[in-house]
Amino acid sequence: MFHTQLEWLNTLKPNFKVLPFKERLLCGVGALIGLAISSLISWYVLGDFNAWYIAPMGASSVLLFAVSAGPLSQPWNIIVGNTIAGFIGVTCAMFIANQTAAFSLAVALAIFLMMSTDSLHPPSGAVAITAVLGGESVHELGYHFIFYPVLLNSVLLLAVAIIFNRLLGKQYPQVAQVNTRSKDPTPMQKVTIQPQDIQEVLEHQTELLDISEYDLQKIILEAQEKANARAISQYLCQDIMSKDVISLSEQDDIHQALDKFKHVNLMSLPVVNTENKLVGTLALYEVVEWFKRAADPRASWEHLVKQIMNRKVVTVQPLQPIQDLVPYFVERSFNYIPVVEQHKLVGIISRADMIAAMQQQLNRTP
Missing domain, CATH: 1.10.560 (GROEL; domain 1)
Known part of the structure; x- marks a missing residue:
């Protein structure tokens, strides 16, 4: 009897995530x-x-x-x-x-x-x-x-x-992530859930949901990615990463960094410290911006890579499946993602690496 009452009480509880x-x-x-x-x-x-x-x-x-x-x-x-x-x-x-x-x-x-x-x-x-x-x-x-x-x-x-x-690192107010390049759906939406699909379903809802269309889209899309990942054999990041990584030192002079950009013909490079730990990234456009403000006395103290680099870096682990990287390359137009182990740079996965791996997986699909 008591067990039955508990089950009945549980039906009154909302289906709500309990945070840590x-x-x-x-x-x-x-x-x-x-x-x-x-x-x-x-x-x-x-x-x-x-x-x-x-x-x-x-x-x-x-x-x-x-x-x-x-x-x-x-x-x-x-x-x-x-x-x-x-x-x-x-x-x-x-x-x-x-x-x-x-x-x-x-x-x-x-x-x-x-x-x-x-x-x-x-x-x-x-x-x-x-x-x-x-x-x-x-x-x-x-x-x-x-x-x-x-x-x-x-x-x-x-x-x-x-x-x-x-x-706390939370995005507030919430900003909808839309495709800023065109009015078309984002690349991922074109082959999965599209905004109009969500809108058409919501139009038939007579109750107000306390969740935005964008958040609903995001949840459905991520769930679909996980379901798709179960359907195919996965490569891990360590399987496709390049281990011979071209990088900058945080102590490099900015002019030295520019010379390296010219030599390797890349738009962005990872930055490491003396222990080979990843500490940031430096993009070519950031060097260009530095040259623009070089005449400003307030910027005269900037002459090392560590003073103008971006310290917020998206990284992955060697044993992560490459499906985790797709949103960054597709939705956010990343050129590469560093692979780290115990904070040390052990590899790089470029957009070309991802395309090759995805092509291989497509060939396997019956």
Whole structure:
């Protein structure tokens, strides 16, 4: 009997990914910092004003710090959604004497207008209620309530969320990755899932999904890649990489680096330290940019490769399947990817290596 009850309770749980402990802790810390900083600044700006901070910001902090990738958590939603809800709430409070009718209508209209402007933000429903039930101090503000505390609180909390998420390496606000070279689908989409396929399916959905079309596309595409990988025998990175790697030293003079570029006729080279550990990459265009600013006194200190190289490098391990590299070569137009083992550069996989390997796999396919 008890086991049956547990099974029934499990049906009520959402199909939601539980993040690792560290990530959950960081979400909580982010909300703590965001609410504390925005609250203190609001209090400093508004002084003794009774409604210097409003409760819906607690709900907004859940979205901004715990599910920052969701469409309902984006800056447009919190700013526009809260503005609409504040305006509707104040208007209903002014013209409808019965409070129950006022806040019920305010929330209903706010939902309709937010969905119409693609600015749905769940905590905004509480903003509309606060405008009606906030008491005399809120009612005395009239439409000023929209600007303070609503917009003041929203902007401050949003600013902290942007800084905090960026410091953690998260992309916030979310930016859709589209094919910037043309209006056509990206190369991977042409042979798998295309944007219009997702749109056609979503058009038949009558429920709002808390996930963007791009994120849905990305998840489906990655899942399809994994399924495809099971269907064919895989090469590993160590099978196709070039071990005789041409590289630069981080201590090389920039003029020396330019000479090497001329000699090998490559557009980009990996950079290693004295222990042969990969520390960055240097592209020819970065050398060109250096020459452009060489006359600037502020750039006179730059004369070594390590001072102008890019330290953020995408790398792979020798035992990784080459299917992992496809998105970088196809979607992001990489020329090569370094292969590292214990941080040491052990090989390079070029676009030509990938094409040859893929051609071989195509020939094997019956």
